[in-house]
Amino acid sequence: MPEITFEVFDSIKPLKSFWKESDELAAAMIAEGKMPRIEYTFYQTFRWNEFVERYYSRQPSVRLGLKHIEYILVRNDGNPVAILPLMVYRSGKVEMTSWRTSGINNVVSVYNNERHAGIFKALVNYICGRYRGKKLRLFELPPATPFTQELSAIPGARYTERGSYHIPLSDFEDFDAYYLSLNKKLRHNIKTRSNHFTHGDLTSELKVFTRENPPVGNYWKKIWRLFFMRKNVWRKRDITAFRRLVCVWETHKECSGGMKTLSFSQLDETVLFVFEINGEPAAFAFLYLSDGYIVVPKLAIDTEQRAHAPGILMLKEIMKWCYDKGVKDFDLCRGEEPYKQQMGAVNQPVSRVVATL
Known part of the structure; x- marks a missing residue:
């Protein structure tokens, strides 16, 4: 049985090498048709998340300690396989760092498929333990990935989908x-x-x-x-x-x-x-x-x-x-604005999961 372990970082810098390797591999897999684009977007890249950390570090609420970013690194038999960036609030909320920007969010991983479903089941169990008593709010997720499916299986979780074009x-x-x-x-x-x-x-x-x-x-x-x-x-x-x-x-x-x-x-x-x-x-x-x-x-x-x-x-x-x-x-x-379909856009829904852990 593979051993799945977790590390938590408060800075993106130690994750740079693995993160950039993941970006390059994901881009290649998407270009070859081996990975749907919805599962690894610009908001998953190191470049974007480095900017996000830099942006939030300037916010008064971060400087006052009212919220901070945590990066959960997942290892499978010692090898890094996924990163989950989360904003943790002292008020009791846990959210993804980028969902307010509008777009598709996801755990950073090229392994988010059925073959590696056990990794994401373990990750969700870890989240439930680490943030016990907090309200988890993860929005704009691709619905079909094991990570999203495991999140929606949290007892009492509310799962909804919304049109995205x-x-x-x-x-x-x-x-x-x-x-x-x-x-x-x-x-x-x-x-x-x-x-x-x-x-x-x-x-x-x-x-x-x-x-x-x-x-x-x-x-x-x-x-x-x-x-x-x-x-x-x-x-x-x-x-x-x-x-x-x-x-x-x-x-x-x-x-x-x-x-x-x-x-x-x-x-x-x-x-x-x-x-x-x-x-x-x-x-x-x-x-x-x-x-x-x-x-x-x-x-x-x-x-x-x-x-x-x-x-x-x-x-x-x-x-x-x-x-x-x-x-x-x-x-x-x-969003369901009529101009989107008029311009030839097709619906590829995104999902959201809300749960009190």
Whole structure:
């Protein structure tokens, strides 16, 4: 019988070598079709998790000891096989470190399959013992892996699934083939809206920002204000004077060192697309591009420009860019917004497990 053992670290540095080896092996397995992309995403990589640790180390709640990151290293007969990064709160919660970023989370391992199910059964038993009495909240997990299945088997656990949509760009030979696969009515709508910018006083432009070519001046404020205003519409809130003040505060907070803004200055994988109408942002998509796969944690439109369909026009142009860059998959993340299916996205649900241990 193999011996499964556990070590807990409070820093990512000792795990760097094994973690990066796992990243390289996972990328190769995904490219060869031996591993589904949903089981090892950008949020599993060392590069992302190193950034996460650096980001959280600056937070007052961490400095005050109200929460901290723990990395559980799993060994099988002495060989490292998995890492689970968790945020542990003094208030009694235990969560994954990245789920709030929107995307797919998972234990870091290339062995998360039925053949190695015993490893993850042992890991879940270890979690139940180590965090006894705490509330475990693990969200945005791929449903079919042994790790997720063992979590859902915890006595009293609540397991739910939620729609998550991605566009499988590699299914189509090129952009033209992809575009022709879209609904005829949508293509007509795109053509009609595009005509708004070829006749009359309206102009449009898609801008692409990267770490080497970042937004300047107050541009970030315009972007995040657009996003936080849009959140009120998603949540069916009236746009009151109070809500506008909250939006100003949220925008200031994000621009002053929020995770997305900070990652843009520190990670080469970040890309920001902005669709401008008459020189002002009307829609944007903030994304990470890694190993030919894109995840889009933030996307929003200016609702006052909705009549011109800036979101759909922007996505059309982004898809052209993706095919030029050889992107294989475009992950629009969780949520049932109609535009996702309209743009050819397919549902690949994610799950969440909540349990009091």
